[in-house]
Amino acid sequence: MPAVFCLLLTAYFLLYSVRAEAVDLARPIVHISIKGNERVHESTIRYYISLKEGDLYSPSKVRNDIKRIYDLGYFDDIKVDLEEEASGLTVTYLIKEKPFIKDVKIKGNKEIENFEIKKKLSLKKGIHFKSHFVQKDIDSIKKLYQEKGFYFASVDVSTKNVENNQVDIEFKINEGKKVYVTDIAFVGNKYFDERAIKKQVDTQEKGAFSWFTSSGTYKKEILKTDILKLESMYHDNGFIKVKVEDPRVEIDKELRRIYITIFLNEGDQYRVGSVHIEGDEVYSEKELMGVFNLKEDDIFNRSQLSRDIFTITDMYSQKGYAFADVIPNIKTDEDLKKVDIDIKIDKGRKVYIGKINIFGNEKTRDNVIRREFRLQEGSLFDSSKVRRSRERINNLGFFDEVNFEQKSRREEDMIDLDVKVTERSTGSLSAGAGYSSVENAILFAQISQSNLFGKGYKLAFNTQLSSIRKDYEIDFTEPRLFDRELLAGLSLFNTERNYFSYLSKNNGGSVRLGKSLGEYTWGNISYRYELVNINIRNRDVASSFLLSQEGDRTTSSIAPSVTRDTRDDYFNPQKGSRQYLNGEYAGGPLGGVINYYKLVGEDSWYYPLWWNLVFMVHGKIGYADGHGGKDLPLFERFFLGGPESLRGFNFNDVGPRDAAGQSIGGRSLLLLNTEFLYPFTRYVRGVVFYDRGNVYGKEGDISKTTSNDFDIGNMRHAWGFGVRFFSPIGPISFAWGFKLDQQKGESPSEFHFTIGRAF
Structure with missing residues (x-):
């Protein structure tokens, strides 16, 4: 098209020069007009015209103007008309626009929806028709069908001129039959059998579930990647000279089958010979060899070598040597088949x-982000502190994305950090409903702001209502008091809980202070004052212990705690751990009429597995008792059962019970939770779990437990599955738990719904 246009342009100027001889080109241009444009605005065209009123006429300028306007791609033809008037010359640009696309129709498609096809098209409704896009769009549609397994799909295009210089375009598709990969053969493999090799590649043969898994679909790009994967697999097993040839692909149109043959020449297997690392004043040779995992006589592994080099590079970058260059020199001994x-x-x-530099924080103040940095401007570069800074900013929960970009100023021995954040909504007004087999219908509402005024303040009002509880709470937290690593908070609450054998009403508040004790450790101390009312539901069958708990009491307690949290992401952890130790002391010199102490310890660990799976194990142990001659009150005892502890059970299934079969809690507890978590998306995870635990005590019916404080041999257990959503109001979980030791009078399973934290 450009060559044809140049020929036409040359011919036009040859013809035009004859006419221009009758025009006095020494006279100035007094007017420039544009005619023929319908949809392209005149100002757009004038922008590309270099000829100006008052100038002398220049054929070269006109020629360049025509080319520039034509290159916009909106026009089929451009001519220039020159007329002489009394006052000077008039130049008119005569424009013929390309037709406008009125409609794009897709016909003949059954396997792929219209919207999916149209996303691939360059010719779209409401733009100018460009003929060179036709073949491009045909190729795009064919490629789309080939990705779905329709290798013999054909596409015809027709256009129809309609009124007002418009055109309708119709793509008529003949899909043909779907073709599957039915056989993948490997020739030349000796060390690995065919089954092991097939596990390494993404291209798979057609199977019984191909309709669901898309196995059997041939994609050229994926097959090319598979070749690289095979080479990598062999390189990681000592075959450093393996050759994987381009695959042979045969398509049987009649049988609708694809046969793929991959030829390999494995070569010899090599092992690691000598390993030498030159130390220096930063790290000794012994220190460097200690982190180098490839050892003498190991099977040579190219990927492990890359990981070891990265480890050493990162060690130096943690000491400020951001541009350290770790250079491996590899020598092969062909006789011994060794790699030195x-x-x-x-x-x-x-x-x-x-x-x-911080970008994207329109609401969050700079200092809220900067105070999370583990290094400051002017400090020595440390890659581990850069990674930790990103984790801390991400764990604020204010951002959907946190990206660090390092910009080198090598000549100044400097690295600038550009921090780009994408803010998420931190305020919410929400309400909803759920269901639990114990609580029946559950209603909840929340008004919260976790980044109040952009200063990181947290303010929340929560309420949850069901057949057995009414909870109201307002909470305020300043996570960085005076911009230091100090925390302050205040809570007010009003709760009512039906434990079936008794009704507990609690009103009160608490204040708390916290301080950072290290990079991953926080210490907190809180004071709580609470008024508790216990009302026995069925006095006729209540035990003397239950009856002794009835009435109003005040609790005045102090609770120190220590938390260590190394999880990489508080909201969606993949690795790391969390330890929590809490002690509580009530009564005595603190006042109130309740005297007790309580100790609780928790430990959670997260391990990344294959296929993005994460394994979590959580343990909890607790012990409580009264002091000063007073018993541990009923409402401060331990209970298990429910979505946040022992799933598959409700609290009446676990621990000591009264004569009516209702739980009265215990003095001690043991709990073990294990989970396999799979992220379907960033905000939705599937969970399979196994829980085990019990509550122990001496009062009441202990047929479901024991009077020992801790008894690993006497624990209830259940398994189940669920779904966890990460919403603006916190984690929302649905779980179904199934008892593995169902006892008489118990349901075989429990359905749980909860809003709040996970383990």
Whole structure:
């Protein structure tokens, strides 16, 4: 098209020069007009015209103007008319626009929806028709069908001129039959059998569930990637000279089958020979060899070598040598089939943090982000502190994305950090409903703001209502008092809980202070004052212990705690751990009429597995008792059962009970939770769990427990599955738990719904 246009343009100027001889080109241009444009605005065209009123006429300028306007792609033809008037010359640009696309129709498609096809098209409704896009769109549609397994799909295109210089376009598709990969053969493999190799590649043969898994679909790009994966697999098993040839792909149109053959030449297997790493004043040879996992006589593994090099590079970057170069020198001994590794390190010069720039925080104040940094402007570069800074900013919960970009100023021995955040909504007004087999219908509402005024303040009002509880709470937290690593908070609450054998009403408040004790550790101390009312529901069958708990009491308690949290993401952890130790002391010099103490310890660990699976194990142990001659009150005892502890059970199934079969809690507890978590999306995770635990005590009916304080041999257990959503109001969980030791009078399972934290 450009070549044709140039020929036409040359011919036009040859013809035009004859006419221009009759025009006095020495006279100035007094007027420039544009005619023929319908949809392209005149100002757009004038922008590309270099000829101006008052100028002398220039054929070269006109020629360039025509080319520039034509290159916009909106026009089929452009001519220039020159007329001489009394006052000077008039130049008119005569424009013929390409037709406008009125409609795009897709016909003949059954397997792929219209919207999916139209997303691939360059020719769209409401733009100018460009003929060179036709073949491009045909190819795009064919490629889309090939990705779905329809390798013989054909596409015809027709256009129809309609009124007002418009055109309708119709793509007529003949899909043909779907073709599947039915056989993948490997030739030349000896060390790995065919089954092991097939597990490494993404291209799979057609199976019984191909309709669901899309196995059997042939994609050229994926097959190319599979070749690289095979090479990598062999390289990681000592076959450093393996050759994987381009696959042979045969398509049987009649049988609708694809046969793929991959030829390999494995070569010999090599092992690690000598390993030498040159130490320096930063790290000794012994220290470097200690982190190098490839050892003499191991099967050579190229990926492990890359990981070891990265580990050493990162070690130097933690000491400020951000541009350290770790250079492996590999020599092969063909007789012994060994690979000698000699690593030299050019650490370069120390690098310092230059500017820290923050972008995207329209609401959140800069200092709220900057106070989470583990390094400051001017400090020595440390890659581990950069990673930790990103984790801390992400764990604020204010951002959907947190990205760090390092910009080198090598000549100044500086690295600037550009922090780009995408803010999420931190305020919410929400309400909803759920269901539990114990609580029946559950209603909840929340008004919260976790980044109040952009300063990181947290303010929330929560309420949850069901057949057995009424909870109201207002909470305020300042996570960084005076912009230091100090925490302050205040809570007010009013709760009512039906434990079937008794009704508990609690009103009160608490204040808390906290301080950072280290990079991952916080210490807190809180004071709580509470008025508790216990009302026995069925006095006729209530035990003397239950009757002794009835009435009003005040609790005045102090609770120190320590939390260590190394999870990589508080909201969706993949690795790390969380430990929590809490002690509580009530009464005595603190006042109130309740005297007790309580100790609770928790430990959670997260381990990343294959296929994005995460394994979580959580344990909890607790012990409580009265002091000063007073018993542990009923409402401060331990209870288990429900969505946040022992799933598959309600609290009446676990621990000591009264004569009516209702739980009265215990003095001690043991709990073990294990989970396999799979992220379907960033905000939705599936869960399979196994829970085990019990509550122990001496009062009441202990047929479902024991009077021992802790008895690992006497624990209830259940398994189940669920779904966890991460919403603006916190985690929302649905879980179904099934008892593995169902006893007489118990339901076989429990359905749980909850809003709040996970383990």
